[in-house]
Amino acid sequence: MFPFRLKIRQTPLKGAQNFRASKTTRLIKMHALHHLYPALPAFQRREQLRAGLGALVGISLCALVVRIDAVMGGSALFLVAPLGATAVLVFCVPNSPLAQPWSAIVGNVVAAVVAMFAINFVPAPWTVGVAVGGAITAMMFLRALHPPGGAVALLTALDPSSAQDAGLLFPVMPIGVLTAILVVAAIFYNHLTGRVYPFRQPKPDDVQDHAHRLGLSNAQLGALLARFNQSTNVGVADLGRLLAAAEAEAVEHRFDGTLCADIMTTDLITVRPDTPLPEILKRFRQHAIKSLPVVGKDMTLQGIVLQADLLAAVATSGLTATGRQRQTAQFAADVMRPAERAVPHDLPVGVLLNRLAAHGSEVVPVLREDRLAGILTRSDIIRLLLRGAEERTAA
Structure with a gap:
């Protein structure tokens, strides 16, 4: 009787262990997949429409300029695919340092210059790597990092015929001119739709209200961004505004709305x-x-x-040296x-x-x-x- 009873007791324990093991495995897999979920929060519909319409306006304006140039007999202007990526930055995330006018225009132009050098002086199969890697290095050196610039370099190295047809002016026309048109369109469009572009550039001696609240200078906020390698994601003024808002929210919770x-x-x-x-x-x-x-x-x-x-x-109060009463x-x-x-x-x-x-x-x-x-x-x-x-x- 004893072995038989023992066998019956072991069977459900083994099944329970297997169930717990499988449950743990599923949790581990779900936790691993969690890191693959969207990192961005859901966008408001108004913001989706605003950004999409802005990109439509900007790219359409560039296409119109290209069309007018073609009608007038010119051939220096033509659309390039990386402008679509530039449109994403200047209309969707206009407060990003990567989307600012200096980064967009200088970044795309210098990337085209490096790509022109690569296709003319670097033999295959190193042409593509030198074009992209050199463009990234040059953009960072000039503090003009702009992700579409990498696409400009890659596209130019993969299909150099268009750049060679345009000649030495390729970095300026069409890359520089069309990027500038897109940036100007973004400045006006973002202003009209309530977004700040270009983003706030605090002066060294400019004392902002957020600095008063935080007790941090612009230099200290900049050092904080550099410490966490976030200088390419948010500007000093915007960081101050975010931290000040968070501080105010925390204080309000701390005092439970006391007036x-x-x-x-x-x-x-x-x-x-x-x-x-x-x-x-x-x-x-x-x-x-x-x-x-x-x-x-x-x-x-x-x-x-x-x-x-x-x-x-x-x-x-008292008397002066002449004996008169002071005012x-x-x-x-x-x-x-x-x-x-x-x-x-x-x-x-x-x-x-x-x-x-x-x-x-x-x-x-x-x-x-x-x-x-x-x-x-x-x-x-x-x-x-x-x-x-x-x-x-x-x-």
């Missing part, structure tokens, strides 16, 4: 523009504050007085500074944090319909941060 109105101090101590300086000094002594908002009768914000401003005004500040309006960094009450706290970090402000007036509604200080922000830390610790 300035939710944490601002509403028990306000204010002064009027005609408040005398002794009265301002008295209020600073009576209350543990570092600033005093200056408001009108209807609580419209006029300015703000900081302790440092008041001390500077007091320091200038000193008398009222709040004389020492207040403009409240240029006031924020609306419905501003997310995360955005305010970026501004505080960038400008180093210690106090921020909060407005509701252009009237002073509250004050935000670093202490208010610290309390919010500590409250979040306590909630995370309890969770």
Whole structure:
């Protein structure tokens, strides 16, 4: 009985093992095939139509120019297949560094020049390899990498008759001229359809808003792209915009949509523009504050007085060397500074944090319909941060 029972128990175990093994094998195969799935996200239909229509316009314009040249008896212009690839870049991904005017025009032209050299001086079977490899090297050297340039070199090396018929001007006509026409068409078309082309080229001394938010200069963003070998995929300005948007999104999630109105101090101590300086000094002594908002009768914000401003005004008081009384500040309006960094009450706290970090402000007036509604200080922000830390610790 025992061997018979043991045999019955072993049979389902073996079947279960086989099932698990086959399931594991299927999972491994599915995981391997996963890397072959489309890497690009699904395009919006509007973007599909925009890019396709742009390519239609650009290539049709090139074909029209070729047709006019033929009617007028010319023979220097003719369509080449790599222009289709250039159209894909300048109309579908106009923000790519590979699609920019310098890359497109110079890349295609220099590739044609290298291919002309290869077909005239390099014997077979090395002609094709030298044409393509040399074109890639030259484009990278000139910072004009453009994938269709490799196709220009390959097509010219495989079928040199057209290039030889065109002569030494082949890199310029038709390659350079038709690429330039396509690029100009892309500039106007992308502008009309809401895309930026050519892409943003930040100046070395240009301080962008995203740089304020990120705390990174354009040089640092460029170094970041070079570090991850992404300089050919995205520009410095676009990287800054993406990182700033991601940072803002993360901060918004971090504070769960908290607005300035939710944490601002509403028990306000204010002064009027005609408040005398002794009265301002008295209020600073009576209350543990570092600033005093200056408001009108209807609580419209006029300015703000900081302790440092008041001390500077007091320091200038007294007599001159001739015994005459110095012209000193008398009222709040004389020492207040403009409240240029006031924020609306419905501003997310995360955005305010970026501004505080960038400008180093210690106090921020909060407005509701252009009237002073509250004050935000670093202490208010610290309390919010500590409250979040306590909630995370309890969770």
